[in-house]
Structures are given as structure tokens and as C-alpha cells.
Amino acid sequence: NRLGILLALLAGLLLTGCAGDKSILDPAGQAARDVVMIWWVMLGFGTVVLVMVTVFWLSTFKRKEVARTPVEERRVARRWIVGGGIILPVASIIALLTFGVPTGQRMLTLPLSDPPEVIEVIGHQWWWEVRYPGAEGGEVVTANQLIMPAGEPIDFHVTGADVIHAFWVPRLGGKIDMVPGRINKIRLEADEPAVFGAQCAEFCGAQHAQMQLYVEAVERDEYDAWLTDRQTDELSSLATNEQQHEPAREAFMTHCASCHRVAGLSTAGEGPDLSDLGSRTSLGAGIMAMEEGAVTHWLQHHQRLKPGNKMPPHDDIDTATLASLGAWLESLTP
Ligand code: CUA
Numbered sequence: 001n002r003l004g005i006l007l008a009l010l011a012g013l014l015l016t017g018c019a020g021d022k023s024i025l026d027p028a029g030q031a032a033r034d035v036v037m038i039w040w041v042m043l044g045f046g047t048v049v050l051v052m053v054t055v056f057w058l059s060t061f062k063r064k065e066v067a068r069t070p071v072e073e074r075r076v077a078r079r080w081i082v083g084g085g086i087i088l089p090v091a092s093i094i095a096l097l098t099f100g101v102p103t104g105q106r107m108l109t110l111p112l113s114d115p116p117e118v119i120e121v122i123g124h125q126w127w128w129e130v131r132y133p134g135a136e137g138g139e140v141v142t143a144n145q146l147i148m149p150a151g152e153p154i155d156f157h158v159t160g161a162d163v164i165h166a167f168w169v170p171r172l173g174g175k176i177d178m179v180p181g182r183i184n185k186i187r188l189e190a191d192e193p194a195v196f197g198a199q200c201a202e203f204c205g206a207q208h209a210q211m212q213l214y215v216e217a218v219e220r221d222e223y224d225a226w227l228t229d230r231q232t233d234e235l236s237s238l239a240t241n242e243q244q245h246e247p248a249r250e251a252f253m254t255h256c257a258s259c260h261r262v263a264g265l266s267t268a269g270e271g272p273d274l275s276d277l278g279s280r281t282s283l284g285a286g287i288m289a290m291e292e293g294a295v296t297h298w299l300q301h302h303q304r305l306k307p308g309n310k311m312p313p314h315d316d317i318d319t320a321t322l323a324s325l326g327a328w329l330e331s332l333t334p
């Protein structure tokens with residue numbers, strides 16, 4: 001029957017939030033487990049309050065009138081106000097605070113004898129800059145993909161380049177605002193190697209919802225190797241090696257180099273770093289999968305795929321040149 005279908009649909013809708021790579025109900029680190037515990041306690045507590053209030057409300061319909069003097073009437077009223085309006089809420093709030101405050105504190109970046117590695121994340125409209133200042137051999141800079149070692153705490157230092165964004169990896173904990181001119185810090189840890197979805201969690205303009213990120217937790221060895229591959233020297237030889245890509249490199253220098261860094265060819269500008277673009281799993285800050293031809297498709301249609309992004313349309317570049325640019329950028333895989 002219709003009611004059954006409606007209920008099934010409703011239950012389905014409610015449960016869609018319980019799975020997936022951005023679900024807080026599927027924690028993959030201690031901070032996230034703390035957060036989800038608060039969530040369950042609040043849900044349970046809220047349910048108890050809802051039931052209590054509903055029962056009281058329903059009881060008012062059937063209450064027998066009791067003859068009381070005005071003095072008694074006032075005393076009963078006072079009891080309700082003091083008990084239900086002051087004592088009960090204060091006790092509940094104190095209970096929830098004693099439970100919640102220590103949880104929040106565990107996510108603070110308190111000093112440790114063995115200080116965690118720092119990864120810097122900078123929010124832009126509408127993409128992510130990621131810097132690894134602790135990399136051996138010099139700082140590594142990349143964009144729209146975050147690799148971190150699993151099984152150890154990492155201190156994320158975040159800020160915004162233009163407006164306020166927020167860094168949020170729901171399965172690891174968080175979230176934390178990225179405020180221009182200020183560095184906010186959060187400590188997160190992934191239990192096991194896995195890929196987690198991340199999302200900008202502060203409205204930052206038209207493409208806020210399309211400001212996504214994949215966070216990949218890997219074993220420590222793999223992480224170190226990944227960083228080594230992204231040293232400027234390594235990336236430079238990658239970008240300049242292949243003779244066949246010479247026309248694409250020229251087009252890049254003409255049309256793209258003033259905004260995008262490709263190590264060995266251009267320095268950092270306003271746009272995302274592209275030095276290892278081909279090795280990323282997604283494109284356009286998490287909105288499409290990186291597969292053959294994806295970069296060319298993005299170059300042709302990026303204003304339709306992500307309207308308002310700061311890269312100008314490429315109507316002035318012919319299709320063959322765009323295709324060669326796309327193929328070259330996809331080949332940038334350490
Ligand atoms: Cu960046 Cu919302």
C-alpha cells in the first residue's frame with residue numbers, strides 16, 4: 001500500500017546518511033569516534049526530552065480540574081517553573097558539557113613529546129592547496145588531493161586564501177574553519193589505510209558544494225615514497241622529459257603558466273598546482289574521476305561543469321591544442 005511505500009522511502013532517505021565515504025556514523029579514527037559518541041548521546045537525550053514533553057503535553061488534555069486556592073495555584077506554578085524550567089535544564093546541560101568538553105579537547109593540538117607531522121591545508125574558491133612542510137628534502141606542495149600516513153596523529157594547520165572555508169573529513173573528525181589571516185589547528189588520525197571523502201563545510205560561494213577533496217591514508221613507507229616523488233627536482237624532470245609533449249608545453253606557457261605551477265616550467269600562481277596532476281584520483285576538486293580524456297574534457301567544459309570557477313573559458317584555444325594539453329597534463333604521473 002501507499003503508506004508502506006512512503007515509510008520505506010522515508011526510512012531509505014534517513015539511512016542514506018549512514019554510509020559512504022563522508023559519513024560521520026562510520027568513524028575511522030579516534031576523534032571521529034568521539035564525535036559520533038556525542039552524536040548518539042545527544043540523539044538519545046533529545047529523544048528522552050521529546051518523549052517527556054509529549055507525555056506532559058498529552059496529559060494536559062485529560063487533566064481533572066482541581067479546586068485550588070490562589071496561593072496553592074501559585075505554589076504549584078512555581079514548582080513547575082523552578083523544577084522544569086531551571087533545575088532540569090541546568091542539570092542536563094551540565095551533564096552534557098562534562099561529557100562533551102573533554103571530547104573537544106582531545107582534538108586540540110596539545111604538545112606531545114613526539115610532535116606529529118604538520119600538513120597545511122589552504123582553502124581557495126573552490127579548491128584545496130595542500131602543503132607538506134615537514135617533507136624530507138624540502139617542502140612539497142600539491143592541490144586537491146591529500147595523502148597522509150595512517151596510524152599516527154597528524155596536525156592539520158588550516159587557513160583560507162580568500163573567504164572562510166572549512167576543512168572537514170567526517171570519518172576522521174573535525175570540522176575546522178579556514179579563516180583568512182589566521183591559522184587554525186586540528187589533530188586527526190586515521191586508524192588504517194583508506195580513502196576518505198572531505199568537504200568544504202562553510203558556505204564560500206556558488207561552488208561551495210563542489211569543493212570536495214579525497215584524503216588518502218597510506219602506510220608510512222608509502223607516504224614517504226610519495227613525498228620523495230614530489231620533490232621539485234623529480235617533478236621538473238617529469239614535466240620536461242618527453243619530447244613529444246613539446247607543443248603542449250608551449251601552449252601551457254602561453255595560456256596557463258601565469259596561474260598554475262608545473263614544477264620545472266612555472267612558479268606558483270593563483271590556480272592549483274598541476275605538477276603531478278595525472279596521479280590524482282579526481283579532477284575539479286573532487287567533482288569528476290581522473291580517467292583518460294578527463295583533463296581535456298575539463299579544459300573544454302569547466303565553466304559548465306563548475307560555473308563561476310576562476311579559470312577563464314578556453315574558447316580561444318583550438319580543440320587539438322586543448323587535447324594535447326590534456327594528454328600532457330594527464331601524463332604528469334610520478
Ligand atoms: Cu569552500 Cu565552502
